[in-house]
Each structure stands twice: as C-alpha cells, then as structure tokens.
Amino acid sequence: MRRGARAAGGFAFGGLALGLWLAAMGVAGSAQAATRVAVFPFELFDTSGEASLSGPKPEEAHRLALITDELRRRISAAGYQVVDLSPEEAKIADAAPFRNCNSCELPIARRLGADIEVIGLVQKVSNLILNINFQLRDVATGKVLRAGSVDIRNNTDESWMRGVSYLARNRLFDPPLTGKAAP
Structure with missing residues (x-):
C-alpha cells in the first residue's frame, strides 16, 4: 500500500510540474482563456409613429433588458466570457444610440478588454x-463576423424572447463560430 501511495504522490507532483511548465510556456493559459464578449444593450428604433421623445415605453424598455440578458446568458452558456460593461456605463450612455455613432462602441469594447462585441x-x-437585429464584430478590426435579423409579430415579452432565441440558434451560433470568435 505504501508503494501505491508513493506512486500516486509522484504522479500528482509530476502533473503539477507539467501544469506549471505549460503555464510558464503560455500553453495552458491560452488554451483556457475564454473569448471575451462585450454584449451592449439592445436599442429601440421606433418608426411606428408611436415614438416619444422620452425614449421607449416602460414595457419596451423592460423587453430590451430582457432580450439583452437572454443573449448574454446564451453567449455565456456557449463558453464565452461576457464582459462587465459597468466601468464604461457613462460612455455607453453618452454614445447611444449606437446606430448613429459610426462604430463609437468599438473603443469602449477595447477598453473593456473584449475580443468581440455584440x-x-x-x-x-x-x-x-x-424587427430584431444584431451584429457581432471583431473588436480589434471592426470587421463584422456575423449579423442577423428576424421579424416578429406581436409586441409581447414572449414574442421578443422567441425572436432573440431564433437569432441565437440560427444566426449567432449556427454554423459554429471559428477562429478568434470561437469560445
């Protein structure tokens, strides 16, 4: 029994030494580092004639947060590291809406250490x-890696969630992301 304990201890020490050597060589760290993703809040562009100057209606603001959280959850579940946006919250608010700012969110994503943004x-x-739309871009180059759009009918929590679910399944992750955008 003593001989088995010594052998097990030797294997444990050898495994630890190998792990430390791989980490020192940069092999283990790079293999384990998840792709960092900045998922910015969804925005509303109201062309219905119902738009108000004060922004989205409370129920639509709720739905924007709901689908943003759902997309973050799905991205995290797929093996990506979702970046905390709170350190740049004021800059995000100043730059919004992103549809009018000519990629002004890219420097924000870079400062947050993101590899890709949504x-x-x-x-x-x-x-x-x-209509729900998204773009996934390489933060370093600004190149669009994926984009998707889905039309939904009905202005309810359920219809918005179905739309973002469709986009995640059929546009964001299918086919699987490769290269720098892989988890």
Whole structure:
C-alpha cells in the first residue's frame, strides 16, 4: 500500500510540474482563456409613429433588458466570457444610440478588454410588427463576423424572447463560430 501511495504522490507532483511548465510556456493559459464578449444593450428604433421623445415605453424598455440578458446568458452558456460593461456605463450612455455613432462602441469594447462585441437593435414598425437585429464584430478590426435579423409579430415579452432565441440558434451560433470568435 505504501508503494501505491508513493506512486500516486509522484504522479500528482509530476502533473503539477507539467501544469506549471505549460503555464510558464503560455500553453495552458491560452488554451483556457475564454473569448471575451462585450454584449451592449439592445436599442429601440421606433418608426411606428408611436415614438416619444422620452425614449421607449416602460414595457419596451423592460423587453430590451430582457432580450439583452437572454443573449448574454446564451453567449455565456456557449463558453464565452461576457464582459462587465459597468466601468464604461457613462460612455455607453453618452454614445447611444449606437446606430448613429459610426462604430463609437468599438473603443469602449477595447477598453473593456473584449475580443468581440455584440450590438443589437429592435426596430418597431408598428405595435404588431417588429424587427430584431444584431451584429457581432471583431473588436480589434471592426470587421463584422456575423449579423442577423428576424421579424416578429406581436409586441409581447414572449414574442421578443422567441425572436432573440431564433437569432441565437440560427444566426449567432449556427454554423459554429471559428477562429478568434470561437469560445
């Protein structure tokens, strides 16, 4: 029994030494580092004639937060590291809406240490017709890696969630992301 304990201890020490050597060589660290993703809040572009100067209606602001959180959850579940945006919250608010700022969110994503970013837009055509869009971009180059759009009918939590679910399954992760955008 003593001989088995010594052998097990030797294997444990050898495994630890190998792990430390791989980490020192940069092999283990790079293999384990998840791709960092900045998922910016979805924005509403209301072309329905119902838009107000004060911003989205409370129920639509709730739905924007709901689908943003759902997309973050799905990205995290796929093995990506979702970046905390709170250190740049004031700059994000100043730059919004991103659809009008000519990629002004890229420097924000860079400062946050993101590898890729996701921006989203919900266009409200009418109270029954909406369109959910997203772009996934390489933060270093600004190159669009993926984009998607889905039309939804009905302005409810369920319809918005179904739309973002469709986009995640059929545009964001299918086919699987490769290269720098892989988890």
